[in-house]
Amino acid sequence: MAAKAPDYQPGKRYGHSTVRVGDYLYMWGGEQPNLPRVHNNEKKKSMCSVMEVCHLRTGRWEQKPTTGNPPLGVIGYAAATIGREIFYFGGWCGQPYCNHDSLYR
Template sequence: MAAKALDYQPVKRWKHSTVRVGDYLYMWGGKQPGLPEVHNNEKKKSMCSVMEVCHLRTGRWEQKPTTGNPPLGVRGYAAAAIGREIFYFGGDCNHGDCYHNSLYSFNVDTFNWKELSPTTSHHSPMMKDDCDMIAIKVNGEDYLVVIGGYGPSSNNTPQQPGAQYSETKVLYSSYQRCNEIHFYKLSTGQWISPT
């Protein structure tokens, strides 16, 4: 009897997300074997320019190429879906103290990445990982809500009034956990800090 060919399986990883859209699971990024510990280079971009897709009805995985530039916050990011788009916020670069507060969209029909809001220390939410994000609708408008997180204390965005921050020192660096809540209004591309 001939041996059955093994089905494709994604590599082991951690600090990633898997998001359901329709009958498919979309898994991207995370800390995985061979991921360069650099801000960006060709190998990292190549590894991060694929999406792992699982067809729920068959349980089969496949790896599909993407277009556009994927987020640099490759691990510890937050993800949520609205319709046929998956949104990715924040994360860290897999090296040093390089955290992000960028927001990207990924279209599951075109497999194209699009940067909606770049990483900057000039606006909130803070540059962080290990936060969460949910999609909500208010008065017919779509919003993404980013909640909590962990990131560097220095060279970060201004603190949100009313939010709580707790600082810890690790070797020569200071980090903070927070309970920030920020809204991103999709129709205007605007970050909103509730009062």
């Protein structure tokens, strides 16, 4: 009998936000191990082009790819929902004094 693969769990992080839309929690960004301390590069874009999603009824996590360019302020940003849309504002990119004032949807 084959061993069951462990359920997916997001990696450790801080400075992120989690918002609820329907029966799902959406978590994005935050300070994470190996997140480049640069304003912008391909590795950082790749790491920040994924949304962590938790189905509240089952407690199961999965990763969903995003589209477009991810926000650069990945740490300490504000997130809110209006209806079924998620909005992200501000944040810090990891560089000294590099705070952002962009709004993303």
